[in-house]
Amino acid sequence: xxxxxxxxxxxxxxxxxxxxxxxxxDNPFYKAAEYIFVGVSAGYWTVTFFWTQVxxxxxxxxxxxxxxxxxxxxxxxxxxxxxxxxxxxxxGIFPKGGIVGHPEIRFIYIIPLILGIFMLLxxxxxxxxxxxxxxAYIVGMAAGLRFYGFLxxxxxxxxxxxxxxxxxxxxxxxxxxxxxxxxxxxLLYFFFSREQTGVLGKLSKVGIYFLMIxxxxxxxxxxMGRISLLIxxxxxLIEFSSSSHNYATFWLLAIMIIVLGAWAFQKKSxxxxxxTN
Amino acid sequence: MKQFLNIIIKLGSIDRRYIFIxxxxxxxxxLIRPIDIPIRATSQSQDVFNALDALxxxxxxxxxxxxxxxxxxxxxxxxxxxxxxxxxxGHKVYATALWPDGIFMSVEALNQTEEEFSLEYxxxxxxxxxxxxxxAVVKGVAADIRTLYTSDTRGNHIDDxxxxxxxxxxxxxxxxxxxxxxxxxxxxxxxxxxxxxxxPMSTGCTSIQxxxxxxxxxxxQVKGILAGMPGAAEFEKLVNIPGEATGMMAAQSFxxxxxxxxxxxxxxxxxxxxxxxxxxxxxx
Numbered sequence: 001x002x003x004x005x006x007x008x009x010x011x012x013x014x015x016x017x018x019x020x021x022x023x024x025x026d027n028p029f030y031k032a033a034e035y036i037f038v039g040v041s042a043g044y045w046t047v048t049f050f051w052t053q054v055x056x057x058x059x060x061x062x063x064x065x066x067x068x069x070x071x072x073x074x075x076x077x078x079x080x081x082x083x084x085x086x087x088x089x090x091x092g093i094f095p096k097g098g099i100v101g102h103p104e105i106r107f108i109y110i111i112p113l114i115l116g117i118f119m120l121l122x123x124x125x126x127x128x129x130x131x132x133x134x135x136a137y138i139v140g141m142a143a144g145l146r147f148y149g150f151l152x153x154x155x156x157x158x159x160x161x162x163x164x165x166x167x168x169x170x171x172x173x174x175x176x177x178x179x180x181x182x183x184x185x186x187l188l189y190f191f192f193s194r195e196q197t198g199v200l201g202k203l204s205k206v207g208i209y210f211l212m213i214x215x216x217x218x219x220x221x222x223x224m225g226r227i228s229l230l231i232x233x234x235x236x237l238i239e240f241s242s243s244s245h246n247y248a249t250f251w252l253l254a255i256m257i258i259v260l261g262a263w264a265f266q267k268k269s270x271x272x273x274x275x276t277n
Numbered sequence: 278m279k280q281f282l283n284i285i286i287k288l289g290s291i292d293r294r295y296i297f298i299x300x301x302x303x304x305x306x307x308l309i310r311p312i313d314i315p316i317r318a319t320s321q322s323q324d325v326f327n328a329l330d331a332l333x334x335x336x337x338x339x340x341x342x343x344x345x346x347x348x349x350x351x352x353x354x355x356x357x358x359x360x361x362x363x364x365x366x367g368h369k370v371y372a373t374a375l376w377p378d379g380i381f382m383s384v385e386a387l388n389q390t391e392e393e394f395s396l397e398y399x400x401x402x403x404x405x406x407x408x409x410x411x412x413a414v415v416k417g418v419a420a421d422i423r424t425l426y427t428s429d430t431r432g433n434h435i436d437d438x439x440x441x442x443x444x445x446x447x448x449x450x451x452x453x454x455x456x457x458x459x460x461x462x463x464x465x466x467x468x469x470x471x472x473x474x475x476x477p478m479s480t481g482c483t484s485i486q487x488x489x490x491x492x493x494x495x496x497x498q499v500k501g502i503l504a505g506m507p508g509a510a511e512f513e514k515l516v517n518i519p520g521e522a523t524g525m526m527a528a529q530s531f532x533x534x535x536x537x538x539x540x541x542x543x544x545x546x547x548x549x550x551x552x553x554x555x556x557x558x559x560x561x
Contacts (some may be wrong), residue, residue: 023297048377049409056427057408101427101434145412149468153498157472161496179495218488221505225351225484227532228506230304231525232350238308 002246009240013248016233017256027260058113060099061106068103079105182210282549289546296539303535307527314527321494322511324501325479329359329452334367336451337444339418341466342386344458345378348483354509354522355481356386356456362516364394364401369440371450373426374407375414375461380430382456398431399438406430411461412469419447419470447471453478463490467498481508 018033063083071077080098087094115134122131162183164176185207188200196204241249318326332338340359344352363370372383383404396402405426408414417425423445428434435441443449447470455478457463463480471478477500482490484505493499503512506529509522 023294045377048407052377052407053409057425060427141413145416145469149412149465153468153472153493157496157498158492161492214488218485221484221487223536224505224507224529224533227300227304227529227536228351228484228525229348230301230532231308231506231528234301234304234308234528235350235525 006246006248009245010248010252013237013240013245013252016237017249017252020233021256021260024260025264027263029256029260054116055093056099056101058109058116059093060101061109062113063094063098064102064105065098065100067097067100069098069105076105181206186210282553286546286550286553289543289550299539300532300535303531304528307531308525311524312527314530316507316510316514316523316526318511318515319504319508321502321504322508322515324494325481325503325512326362326501326515328477328479328500329362329366329454332366332368332452336368337371337449338363338368338452338454339371339373339447339450340383340454340456341373341375342379342383342456343375343462344382344456344483345376346381348458349382350525351483351506351509352456352458352481353382353386354506354520354525355503355512356382357389357520358503358509358512358516358518358522359454359456359481360386360390361393361518362512364390364396365516370402371440371444372402372404373414373418375411375465376458377407377409380404380407384430399433400440403438403440404430412465415461415465415469419474422446447474447476450476452476455480455482457482457486457490459483459486462486463493463499467493472498481512 015033015036018029021027022030063080066080069076071080083094083098084096087096115137118130119134120131121127162176162180164173164180166173168176185203187207189196189204189207189211191200191204194200237249239245241247340356340363342356360370370387372387374380374383383406387402387404390396391398391402394401405422406429408417408425410417414425423435426435429438447453453466453471453476455463455466457466457480463482463486466478466480470476479500479502480490481503482505487502487504490499490502494502503509506522506525509520510526513520513523
């Protein structure tokens with residue numbers, strides 16, 4: 001029976017095979033899968049961001065449930081009047097009586113709301129420059145946040161870790177010495193204030209070897225990771241080739257091979273015609 | 278001999294698509310016909326196990342899901358292994374996600390373990406879900422988790438969840454475990470939460486991230502590392518519950534052998550070609 005679950009598996013198999021088809025050549029199947037992936041990802045991220053952050057944590061803090069807010073003042077009544085106007089058009093986002101979750105109104109959240117609107121104004125060329133304010137805040141905040149993180153964990157603690165502990169076993173001492181040589185010579189390779197000749201040149205060459213070993217390890221791990229992902233896709237393709245999934249893998253593989261074959265043949269004859277002309 | 282060398286040189290410039298087919302077959306065949314291969318835990322995987330084993334029962338462990346379907350084959354077996362270890366030792370699990378698709382992964386893993394261990398939601402584990410903001414979320418968890426998370430993935434208010442009593446920031450957790458496939462992930466937990474607040478943490482990450490995280494492991498900032506699928510298989514061996522990763526290790530090993538063989542072969546043909554080119558140039 002062709003249920004919605006079976007349709008889902010057929011679609012998953014189609015997309016997997018379409019991506020694999022790039023190994024043969026860039027083709028319409030691959031392009032379709034690529035565009036679907038980009039579109040679905042963008043849509044999914046937008047919806048998730050909105051419903052996990054913007055609606056509950058921004059609107060929810062600006063217009064919390066009236067059950068928890070003292071709405072006696074005229075200002076609060078006007079504030080919720082604006083909310084009710086939004087609620088006429090977007091009931092799901094602005095439910096009647098405020099958004100449940102926060103005990104009090106936090107007017108400070110008007111600032112992120114305004115910065116968020118500025119960000120969207122990039123779409124309007126005449127006032128697009130306002131987006132720079134929001135971007136400036138993001139860049140400044142990220143730089144400050146990251147500076148602290150890197151300074152503490154990546155510089156201070158990593159420098160501490162290069163100290164050789166001579167009370168340990170000879171293996172750990174040797175390991176420590178190798179780490180300190182690798183760190184210093186690796187850093188010397190990136191020292192460009194002097195020409196890398198003589199002792200500096202020799203030491204930076206040692207640094208290159210350490211860097212090469214590191215790149216080799218990274219490459220090895222990258223290959224390992226990619227193979228793991230390939231195993232994951234193959235596992236699914238094997239599972240979906242069973243009768244419970246109406247032999248999705250076999251059918252779609254056969255169809256794609258035929259269509260790709262015809263496409264390649266057509267492409268070849270078209271390029272042949274162009275050469276003749 | 279010359280003819281043989283010419284064949285070798287010609288094979289060196291073989292169409293890359295044949296190599297894809299051979300690598301594909303080296304993965305496919307062991308998956309269709311599984312082979313048992315011996316698995317031995319590395320010191321880093323053992324360190325992860327020891328760190329979790331040292332926790333006193335009823336410890337509060339924050340498990341962060343920072344991966345999605347694209348890296349599921351590598352990380353999900355680790356998630357299962359880690360959750361099984363934590364629940365069998367009687368710890369409380371607080372799940373978060375720094376990636377939006379991490380919610381699916383956490384829900385799938387927690388639903389499965391809930392069945393296996395007859396767990397009760399809100400008592401044994403809670404799923405706080407995803408919040409956008411990358412490192413700002415980690416910083417938020419470190420400073421004030423209640424400002425960031427007002428409800429869980431099931432829509433329950435944080436104040437109504439009994440196991441959230443007394444949980445206000447990262448200092449209220451005994452351990453952090455990051456299941457990471459990139460940014461934001463392990464690095465951000467080290468930099469913004471665990472290092473500044475001195476909370477022990479460990480990680481299970483994708484192979485591609487290992488060289489990035491290893492310096493933290495060497496420096497003692499992270500207690501061991503489960504490195505990719507082999508790391509997951511090693512952990513399954515340590516907790517003595519063979520899972521998905523163990524079954525996939527044969528395919529992984531065979532594919533590696535084929536790739537190594539191709540690298541060696543490619544280098545041999547490269548040097549042979551260079552020698553033959555030099556020789557031809559000399560003859561001219």
